[in-house]
Amino acid sequence: MKKIKRPWGSFTTLWKEGANIKIIEVKPRSRLSLQSHRFRDEFWFLLSGELWYLIGRKKGKMKKGIVYQIPRGTKHRLWANKKGGRIIEVSLGKFDEKDIIRYEDDYGRADSG
Numbered sequence: 001m002k003k004i005k006r007p008w009g010s011f012t013t014l015w016k017e018g019a020n021i022k023i024i025e026v027k028p029r030s031r032l033s034l035q036s037h038r039f040r041d042e043f044w045f046l047l048s049g050e051l052w053y054l055i056g057r058k059k060g061k062m063k064k065g066i067v068y069q070i071p072r073g074t075k076h077r078l079w080a081n082k083k084g085g086r087i088i089e090v091s092l093g094k095f096d097e098k099d100i101i102r103y104e105d106d107y108g109r110a111d112s113g
Contacts, residue, residue: 007107008032009084020091024078026051031079034104037072040093044068044078049085053078062087075103 003012008030015021020040026032026049034054044053046062053062054077055070062068062085070076072093102110 011089016095020095022089022091023047023086024089025086026078026080026084028080028082028084030084031106032077033100033102033106033109034075034077036075036101036103037091037093037099038101039072039099040091040095041072042070042076043090043092044070045088045090047086047088049080050083051078051080051085051087077104 001012001014003010009025009027011022011024013020013022044062045067046064051062053060053068054075055068056074056076078087104110
């Protein structure tokens with residue numbers, strides 16, 4: 001397993017057969033892009049720390065024991081305030097790291113047009 005670093009933290013892919021399973025770590029005061037995917041659904045589970053989410057029009061602080069479902073085509077974002085945090089992300093459907101449409105991004109990676 002290889003840890004992939006990103007400006008907002010990192011992720012480690014645990015499994016790729018039938019479903020893509022990652023551990024995502026978000027650094028304090030960092031956030032992922034506001035994004036969507038065309039070919040996959042995602043499910044988030046909070047492991048540790050304090051993280052907030054935006055899924056479609058729903059927004060809030062993540063809680064342990066809750067499954068957060070992100071259907072394909074739904075805009076979503078994950079972020080941390082003072083503390084960082086970790087989630088498990090399960091992706092179902094056709095998984096490709098390039099299947100990402102970024103609407104907003106703090107690191108200059110938003111799609112134009």
